[in-house]
Amino acid sequence: MLVDLSLLPSPDWLLALPQLVVLALAIVLLFADAFTPRHTHSRVLTALSLLGYGLAAASLWFVDGKNQATFWWLFRADGLSVFLSLVILVAAALTVASAASYIDRLEGRMPIGEFYVLLAFSTLGALFVASAGDLVMIFIGIELSSLATYVLTAFAKRRTSAVEGAMKYFLLGIFASAILVYGMAWIYGATGTTNLDGIAASLQTSVQGTGFLEPSLLFALLLLVVGLGFKMAAVPFHFWTPDAYDGAATPVTAFMSVVPKAAAFAATIRILVQAMGPMREEWLNLIAALALLTMAFGNVVAISQRNVKRMLAYSSIAHTGYMMVGLAAYRTESGFGGSAGAGDQAVASLLFYLFAYAIMNIGAFAVVAWLQHRGRGLTLDDFSGLGATQPLAAAAMTVFMIALMGIPPTIGFYAKYRVILAAIESGPVGLFLAIAIVVLSAVSAFYYLRLVAVMYFNEPIREPRQTSTPLLNAGIGAMAVATIAGGLVFAPQIFDLAERWYRALSVVAQVGGGA
Amino acid sequence: MGELGTNHFLFLSAALFIIGMMGVLVRRNILIIFLCVELMMTAVNVALVAFARETQTLYGQVFAIFTIGVAAAEAAVGFAIIMALSRRVATVDVDEFNTLRD
Amino acid sequence: MLRYDVVERLHRRQRRCETGPDGGTRVQTFGGEWLVIGLMTIAAFGMGMTLLNLNLIIGPSKPSAAKAAPYESGLPDITPVKPRYSPRFYVVAMLFVIFDIEAIFIFPWAVIFDDLGLYGFVTMLSFLALLFIGLVYAWKKGALEWV
Numbered sequence: 139m140l141v142d143l144s145l146l147p148s149p150d151w152l153l154a155l156p157q158l159v160v161l162a163l164a165i166v167l168l169f170a171d172a173f174t175p176r177h178t179h180s181r182v183l184t185a186l187s188l189l190g191y192g193l194a195a196a197s198l199w200f201v202d203g204k205n206q207a208t209f210w211w212l213f214r215a216d217g218l219s220v221f222l223s224l225v226i227l228v229a230a231a232l233t234v235a236s237a238a239s240y241i242d243r244l245e246g247r248m249p250i251g252e253f254y255v256l257l258a259f260s261t262l263g264a265l266f267v268a269s270a271g272d273l274v275m276i277f278i279g280i281e282l283s284s285l286a287t288y289v290l291t292a293f294a295k296r297r298t299s300a301v302e303g304a305m306k307y308f309l310l311g312i313f314a315s316a317i318l319v320y321g322m323a324w325i326y327g328a329t330g331t332t333n334l335d336g337i338a339a340s341l342q343t344s345v346q347g348t349g350f351l352e353p354s355l356l357f358a359l360l361l362l363v364v365g366l367g368f369k370m371a372a373v374p375f376h377f378w379t380p381d382a383y384d385g386a387a388t389p390v391t392a393f394m395s396v397v398p399k400a401a402a403f404a405a406t407i408r409i410l411v412q413a414m415g416p417m418r419e420e421w422l423n424l425i426a427a428l429a430l431l432t433m434a435f436g437n438v439v440a441i442s443q444r445n446v447k448r449m450l451a452y453s454s455i456a457h458t459g460y461m462m463v464g465l466a467a468y469r470t471e472s473g474f475g476g477s478a479g480a481g482d483q484a485v486a487s488l489l490f491y492l493f494a495y496a497i498m499n500i501g502a503f504a505v506v507a508w509l510q511h512r513g514r515g516l517t518l519d520d521f522s523g524l525g526a527t528q529p530l531a532a533a534a535m536t537v538f539m540i541a542l543m544g545i546p547p548t549i550g551f552y553a554k555y556r557v558i559l560a561a562i563e564s565g566p567v568g569l570f571l572a573i574a575i576v577v578l579s580a581v582s583a584f585y586y587l588r589l590v591a592v593m594y595f596n597e598p599i600r601e602p603r604q605t606s607t608p609l610l611n612a613g614i615g616a617m618a619v620a621t622i623a624g625g626l627v628f629a630p631q632i633f634d635l636a637e638r639w640y641r642a643l644s645v646v647a648q649v650g651g652g653a
Numbered sequence: 654m655g656e657l658g659t660n661h662f663l664f665l666s667a668a669l670f671i672i673g674m675m676g677v678l679v680r681r682n683i684l685i686i687f688l689c690v691e692l693m694m695t696a697v698n699v700a701l702v703a704f705a706r707e708t709q710t711l712y713g714q715v716f717a718i719f720t721i722g723v724a725a726a727e728a729a730v731g732f733a734i735i736m737a738l739s740r741r742v743a744t745v746d747v748d749e750f751n752t753l754r755d
Numbered sequence: 756m757l758r759y760d761v762v763e764r765l766h767r768r769q770r771r772c773e774t775g776p777d778g779g780t781r782v783q784t785f786g787g788e789w790l791v792i793g794l795m796t797i798a799a800f801g802m803g804m805t806l807l808n809l810n811l812i813i814g815p816s817k818p819s820a821a822k823a824a825p826y827e828s829g830l831p832d833i834t835p836v837k838p839r840y841s842p843r844f845y846v847v848a849m850l851f852v853i854f855d856i857e858a859i860f861i862f863p864w865a866v867i868f869d870d871l872g873l874y875g876f877v878t879m880l881s882f883l884a885l886l887f888i889g890l891v892y893a894w895k896k897g898a899l900e901w902v
Contacts, residue, residue, distance in 0.1 A: 148874065165885075165888055168888065168892050169888075169891075169892075172891075172892055172895040172896060173895070273716070274712075274715065274716050274719055277716075277719070277720075277723070278719055278723065281723045281726070281727070285726055285727065285730050288730055288734065289730055289733070289734075292733075292734050292737055295737045295741070298738075298741045298742065301734065301737045301738045301741055302738065304734050304737075304738075305683065305734055305735070305738050308730070308731060308734050309677075309683070309686055309687065309690070312687075312690045312727050312731070313677050313690055313693075315723075315727075316670075316673070316690050316693035316694050316697065317674075317693075319694070319697045319720060320670060320693070320696065320697045320700065322716070323697050323700040323701045323704060323713070323716070324700070324793075326701065326704050326708075326712060326713055326716065327663075327700070327703075327704035327707065327708065327713075327789070328789075330708035330710055331710065331712060332712040332713075332716060333712075352789075353789070353790035353793065354789040354790060354792075354793055356793075357790075357793035357796070357797075660789075660791075660792065663789065663792045664792060664795070667792050667793075667795055667796045667799070668799070670796065671796055671799045671800055671803070674800060675800070675803045675804075678804075679807060718859055718860065718863065721856060721859055722856050722857070722859065722860065725852050725853060725855075725856035726853065728852055729849040729852050729853055732845060732848070732849060733845075733849065736842070736845055
């Protein structure tokens with residue numbers, strides 16, 4: 139029964155450098171929290187966090203261009219992992235920038251140290267999913283990311299709504315995890331391995347060889363899609379989203395609308411595309427149907443929301459739908475050997491959308507937090523007359539709203555354009571989905587533009603309170619500039635980076651060809 | 654099938670999973686829902702170990718160990734959140750506390 | 756450069772040890788009988804949901820405030836009747852669950868300690884070091900003090 143362990147090659151630690159840096163950051167933050175005096179806390183921990191995420195992003199340079207598995211195929215370093223890690227780290231750093239003053243002053247003295255530590259652990263979990271080469275790794279990464287986010291949601295524990303939202307998020311989250319891991323167990327039972335490439339090779343053999351697909355695989359697929367749907371907040375598994383987003387402190391909402399979602403999409407790409415790519419005929423239509431439901435529901439319900447945070451929650455559900463279109467447009471044969479083909483654009487467009495979504499969505503939530511600093515609430519009326527009293531904040535919010543809507547000079551337009559392009563290329567179902575995106579974007583314009591109209595055409599209710607939030611201002615400014623510059627200048631470069639994801643699959647090509 | 658085969662374990666696992674799932678969807682008590690999810694996790698462990706025996710590989714057993722660890726972490730976080738909620742509701746509104754208790 | 760077939764080789768070795776010295780690898784047939792289990796799962800779930808919802812649809816429902824009250828007679832509670840435990844109990848219970856469960860990672864490691872060699876030792880040391888960091892943090896934050 140024992141395996142000769144001398145056969146195993148020793149792991150390549152350099153490939154896991156971004157993850158190790160974030161782990162070290164989490165530990166350093168733990169100790170800095172426990173051993174530094176209270177009054178310097180906020181500045182020290184913010185600086186450490188920004189430094190840590192910056193270092194981790196810089197260390198992606200060592201991983202870039204590689205396509206290797208290490209730690210006995212538990213860990214992958216490839217184009218997909220690099221791009222997703224970049225998105226996750228950028229989102230984490232932006233959250234830190236927008237959270238710094240918030241937890242210090244609002245929500246009644248939240249314990250600041252734990253906040254940064256949990257943020258780091260959630261980021262670490264998401265990074266692990268991005269680089270996972272095995273179902274076990276995906277499961278642990280998702281759980282690490284989710285568990286930290288549950289606690290972050292409950293962080294403003296003096297507010298009952300925060301704890302209630304956290305409770306709903308927690309119960310539905312662990313329910314989804316149980317379904318997800320049951321699906322993983324069935325995949326393992328049908329293929330005899332938990333390794334993603336191993337599963338792909340096994341499925342490839344049965345699809346090409348006998349043409350017979352294990353029926354239990356369909357059962358496993360159903361469980362996996364339900365579990366991942368919960369984590370992505372896809373309709374009809376979205377019940378937790380509005381309550382959790384509304385209850386959590388605003389920077390936490392910004393974080394959880396991006397990083398756990400990125401982790402869920404990373405897991406979905408790894409499982410459905412990398413491992414279960416050979417049986418894509420089975421899952422493509424399922425995902426397409428879910429995508430249509432998700433974007434239609436999110437956009438329609440968002441119209442009736444008066445609370446801006448709830449409106450952004452439903453809008454984030456709608457954006458999940460757009461991203462799932464990118465997944466549903468996956469039609470490639472070239473994943474198994476050969477170069478990038480037309481179908482590769484689909485997943486690349488999803489990845490690019492995730493990047494754009496991270497910047498514009500965190501930006502929108504940061505402006506909400508900015509207003510909360512100035513004593514305003516969360517309803518639409520609290521935004522009235524902002525254009526007259528606070529022109530810069532109103533301008534930034536307008537930029538984010540236009541980007542979320544998908545109007546030309548912004549990164550949001552380019553992202554939507556790429557998804558639509560990939561969808562049209564993929565066939566009749568994709569064409570239908572592309573039309574749905576265009577129609578529903580027009581619907582979404584109603585509630586995004588309503589906010590802009592309220593800011594510029596309504597009378598100001600009162601002069602906002604004066605406070606200074608330098609880091610938050612800088613963060614909002616950077617995000618607004620990135621939203622426009624990303625659309626005007628850098629979009630093709632970022633898309634090129636996203637397009638390299640297909641290198642993730644070339645190891646399968648070696649195995650699949652021989653098997 | 655005279656002896657215990659993989660299918661027997663899988664039936665046990667499926668039964669546990671369904672019991673847990675029904676419990677989550679039907680019961681209204683937070684703690685019972687939480688226990689039902691733990692039951693689902695146990696069902697997963699049974700399935701994993703059964704598959705490990707069937708496929709003659711060790712991945713399933715390793716996976717089961719990690720599942721147990723994750724379930725423990727979930728329990729710790731869950732009880733912390735339940736505690737925070739019960740404190741809020743108990744001190745803010747007695748009527749609400751009464752309705753939650755059922 | 757790592758190659759996937761090493762894993763495959765490990766698998767084969769493992770299976771050979773399981774099935775005997777003749778090296779005959781078992782042909783793995785996953786028959787349709789597993790489908791039965793999947794169908795049973797779906798059928799059991801569907802059955803349960805149907806019966807429950809049938810109850811809601813067919814059964815008469817006349818909710819009233821009196822029925823929702825905790826007792827059918829007597830005065831309703833004014834104070835919470837739950838005995839108040841010290842939060843310390845929960846903190847200690849949480850720490851216990853975490854540190855108790857970590858033992859299951861150590862047991863399999865201890866069984867094959869000899870085969871793992873130095874690398875396995877260092878790996879487990881780093882795992883324990885991470886646990887220890889958590890313990891130090893809990894200590895420093897006062898979670899271990901019994902007041």
